Amino acid sequence: MSIKLRLILSNIAMITVPIILFMITSFLLMIVFLGDIREMANFLPESHNYHKTKQEDTLLFLSLKEKSAADPEELLSKEYLEALNKDLKEIDSGLIIRKNDDVIYATSELKRVHTQGLPVFGAEKSFRSLEKIGEQTFAIKQHDFYLHDGSQISLFLMRDASPWNQFVRTFFPILFGLCLLILIATNGLLAYFVSKSIIKPINQLKKAAHFIKNGNLEHSITASRNDEIGQLTQAFEEMRIQLKASHEVQKQYENNRKELIAHISHDLKTPITSIKGYIEGIRDGVADTPERRARYIQTIYTKAVDMDHLIDELFLFSKLDLGKVPFEFEKIDIKNYLTDFFEELSFDLRKQNVELNFQFNPQGDYDVLVDRDKFKRVLANIINNSLKYMDKDKKELTISMHSTNENVEISIADNGPGIPDKSIPFIFNQFYRAEQSRNKLTGGSGLGLSIAKMIIEEHNGVIKLESTIQVGTKITIILPY
Ligand SMILES: Nc1ncnc2c1ncn2[C@@H]1O[C@H](COP(=O)(O)OP(=O)(O)OP(=O)(O)O)[C@@H](O)[C@H]1O
Ligand SMILES: [Mg+2]
Secondary structure, three states: OOHHHHHHHHHHHHHHHHHHHHHHHHHHHHHHHHOOHHHHHHOOOOOOOOHHHHHHHHHHHHHHHHHHHHOHHHHOOHHHHHHHHHHHHHOOOEEEEEEOOEEEEEOHHHOOOOHHHOOOOOOOEEEEEEEEEOOEEEEEEEEEEEOOOOOEEEEEEEEEOOHHHHHHHHHHHHHHHHHHHHHHHHHHHHHHHHHHHHHHHHHHHHHHHHHHHOOOOOOOOOOOOOOHHHHHHHHHHHHHHHHHHHHHHHHHHHHHHHHHHHHHHHHHHHHHHHHHHHHHHHHOOOOOOHHHHHHHHHHHHHHHHHHHHHHHHHHHHHHHHOOOOOOOOEEEEHHHHHHHHHHHHHHHHHHOOEEEEEEEOOOOOOEEEEOHHHHHHHHHHHHHHHHHHOOOOOEEEEEEEEEOOOEEEEEEEEOOOOOOHHHHHHOOOOOOOOHHHHOOOOOOOOOHHHHHHHHHHHOOOEEEEEEEOOOEEEEEEEEEO
């Protein structure tokens, strides 16, 4: 259940539960106090223990009776009635005076009573009797008398006696207190349960965040609910996994960089040492014949070329890495471009005893946007690898090409040693070299393929590698039109 729904439900419960509980308790209270719910209709001042009020009520009625006998004119005077008002309030009653058929006086709370419904003259009642007048029920005492001029006067001492009214009046403090108590209890309980279901997972999250803050990325959390906090927990867990993965990649890069520095120092140190040796040989006259001297100079030159290549690659790599290499794209027919490229290379390949197969569909559309120089670099890096790591006597290189509706696919396959499966996912990573080639004398920085990848991605293309150990390696480049 979502938190939103839970809050809505708890708010509804906050209103309905107290109402229901209140109704139940007042019902029970009625039964407790009145014995039976049916008694409620009889719940009148007479039938109840209002001894004090009842007494005063009787006394007042008696005094009114006496007054009507002794001095009826004064009874009707404004001053007398005003003075009476206070006593009436004390016993919770009102007074109506009717002269013949007209009401000549009514206390304020009785002003709206339908006076036509009042009992007729002569129906004197000394005890309260229950009368339904209009919509209301009153407990009424009635006294009738004549004035000197013969007009008929009726006094009605009246008290609102609707059973519910009476009940509420009696138990109001208890009911009010009860109402408040029920409200507080419901509110408290609901707040407790709702907040418990929210606070617990938040604490769990807090703990997990604390672990991450302290660098512990192993502590996993699982969402126990599918509400907003559950989703947050899920997202938090995914973030942790992501963070852990990138942490590991970072560590891997760091290791690779360290290895690279060791490699570069080694790769630069080796040729420099031999260059120094050969130069000393020439200087000290060890190379005493012109042929020997020429051989020494050739070796020095080769070593310098190797170093130049390494530095070149490093330089290009860091520039690509920083995004500082400008690309000049032009629309070319990649089929013609490749044909030229391999033609240039064919002499070297033949010399190295490599058999070259070039396969493509002549009908295909091979126009793509390419930066000539950078793409040449990609091809050179791939073919250099194939030649460098080749371990067969019969060397084969197969270039195939085909076009689809959206792109051109070029693949270059060799029949070399292949790459172990566990190395394939990392092969395009910077500075990565598969285990088996690190120990060989092939040399290399592990930058060739990552440079190729960066260049192809700059072309909005994709580069992939498939390899089977002992069978060979195939690199596929996909370029969009
Ligand atoms: N055709 C291939 N056959 C076998 N292994 C390969 C082939 N191409 C790449 N590899 C493996 O992939 C690794 C990464 O190649 P990459 O070209 O990036 O670096 P490198 O050749 O070691 O160094 P660099 O190319 O920078 O001189 C190589 O070290 C090698 O282990
Ligand atoms: Mg290489």
